[in-house]
Amino acid sequence: MTAARSENSILASWRVVPALLWALLVMLPIAALALAGTAQALPGMAVAIAALTLFVGALVASFSARYMRSDSARTSYFLTLAALVLAVLVFVMSANAILFAIAWVASGLLLSRLIGHADGLAEARAASRRSRATFLIGDAAVLLAVGILCWAAGSLSLGKAIAASGGLSMPLAALAALLLLAGAAARCALPPFSGWLLSSMTAPTPVSALMHAGLVNAGGFLLLRFAPVLEAAPGVRYAAIALGLGAAVWGIGIMAVRPDIKRSLAGSTISQMGFMIMTCGLGAYAAALWHLIAHGLFKAWLFLNAGSAIGMRRAGPAALDPRMVAMVSVVALGGGTLLVLAGSATAELVPLLLASATAAATFGAIVLGKMHWRSRVMLGAALAVLVGVHVAGFALARAIVEPPATPLLSPLATLALLALFLACWVAQTVRLAQQRPIPPALYVRLLNAGQLPSIQAGERP
Template structure:
């Protein structure tokens, strides 16, 4: 018998860590702050490991639940505060708690000399609390609580350096853009209540499953509104603009947001609602198109960025597009598979980038790096594993998950989307190997002044930062072996593991052949090789060539390096008119005219009334006698004529 009461500890312990460090943590020594934060995340990770041990064996329950007393009960509408763990939840919990704990551990070393140490770890624990609630929830409403909570925590973490305008603005941008997506999510929940009378996952999905004739219509409307929410949270077109700026926060924050938690929430929500999406081919098509478009669009911007963290930020947007593409063609298991492997290598990429930045005293511009592989060898080799994984080098984790998405897209009949995904794979290889060559190879373009904070010069990070890198490097290499397809001698275990969750879907995978799968994988590897050799030639063999191409096509280079001026377009079309409206209409007419005017009128009325009353109280006996007579006459008139009216 499984003790379900342990499920409550998964979110409650990080919340307790947040309360302790957030209220009295400023009085603690840093070692005690670290201990509280690490214990609050290590125990949930251990509980999740225990859940794996009891749910993985054959014959184990497909899901376990824990339900409190009714949370909301209004006439026939009821929502319970309930958690459920099934195989999809188990994978997500493993990513959130496992990778999240490693990021906490890394942060102890990375943030050792930063102000607000207690505040940083309080925010990290708060983030873990809300993400755990999101993943464990049994209803749309409780999921929305976690959904909004990670938005709040991300705002606090991205704007951690609140004295910097760029960080404060990035936090506000993330918060506001996500509110747009959340509005779509809210409307979807209203439609669910109106049409199903419930927000419980089981109730809604069972109602759809027992009615095979339900297609399109209101289901499409709900699905499209959920897509708006997912596009905001998972940074897809047109709501992707907040994620590249999120790198203004400390590097561990970037790793947490980009890899382990927040941005994967949209993918998780679409996969969780697969029963709903399967009944709307139109909504699935929208998801696939958005994913493919975002993947190639973000990859193009990543090819010209010089900030090492910003390159990784655009790669996250692009990789999330792959996951959207997988869900859009009904290959939910492939999307979750890539979500898992991406968590390993993207967390490693950001943490390794943080190690590079730490070695160079805060430098993030790759033009001021180079030749670092001998200075920081552990960082170099671990980051190499992540670069190979994200590029899809054969038999690294990203190779299996990315190629599974491309294969499923091809056999689903979406050849154009498959081609976009294939081209994006080559672009990914190009910009990631560009980062690799510019950071670790060639001449040293930095000086010892870059590490002025340390008497030892440019050197390797402390062990507490390197240990998470090594663990994540191992996972980036072997993590994909849970999904090795039959063509490479495997059994795609992760797909079979997720069968209890996705087997009820109406979108059936089209059967393909081993020969086709092997041929597509070979083509993908060739495209990756082209991306590698292009980066090798431009940034290692002849490093000045790329700059000459930029000078030859200055307009195109400016267009891409300025991110296609999307932020400027949004500012002109949306932000500026809204500011004018608020300043002229709300500020001028309503605030200045109606509100201030009504206050002025009330003051004038008070002054006028006071003036009349002042005249009445003149101190003159004859005046008082006159007022008394006038009052008596008024009373007599009321008594005479009022009585007549009554009769």
């Protein structure tokens, strides 16, 4: 009777929360259209991120209704999940610095609580503490940066504070930008903050889906929203490129060695977030925004289907022929060279040509692969649809964010960065095709990345 009354008292949260999130998702575009052209018009980027958050949150909540049906603490789970999504919506949509700060910090604390949902496990409690400590370090940096900007602008309006960043002295602008980059790195799980994400696999699978598809992307949103601050500090943009490049390579290494599907996906997330932060540093804001949205949707699908992968062989990049990858890479590099010589190279050159090369290699694998012609047609059509979605998504992203920043790298340096990524891709494909092992010392380091300290039997840290 007590349990029944408790369930009724919160109106069966496992039913209400999914319905609430779906309802908010339907209301969002209606509100955006109603406010368009008024002083209260919603920024396009905020609407896009809010829509992604609500869509993934509603999917996760609906999935959880069955997944968590036998969990004794599911009421707490659903209420925390709803509070987390609402906190993200507040900091995405808020124009007030104080409200933004409260919601930003709250989202990290709520996510840590969900990571430690299985509090009967010592590993879950340890992972929760690690994520909370990491978030608080990054959040302190973000709050200090926002405080500096608001103090300099003399206003608690984020719009005014960001607009006034161009008038900051170089040391103050660099400090604010560096603090924002540190906060973004903590949320995106970039090294040296990647441990919290790799150790969070004790969280329920729906939480992992929400975390990798939505919450980890918060760092990218932060840099996109405060893009003028980064542009006022070129040195920090260089740091973002270097940090993102290192994280992209590190994440690929973790993904290559992890035998379990969830930690392998975590390595993929670190790599993708690194690439996105690097893209923000380059100033390719539309490419970074679309990367954020596309990665969120794709990673949510992967995590919610992770259980279906048990007992199945993992399909990896070894399916790509190294000769095809090398040929596609040469063509992509040649195209980049022509754009540079024509003076048409922009900050978007690297992400767009890498995406095009990946699509071309995948199409080649479909055409030349050993499969029935019907399968080739179906896979080719699916790839064509995906390419169309990406083209449309990128065009939409271009329409709702600031135009690309002034290129930070020279055309030759941009071309060299493209060549570096393509060379790493070819080398990885060759290594996989030849089944060459990773050096033992590096293998062990990658395998143990993010491991929690060992817990003795009987201990309850």
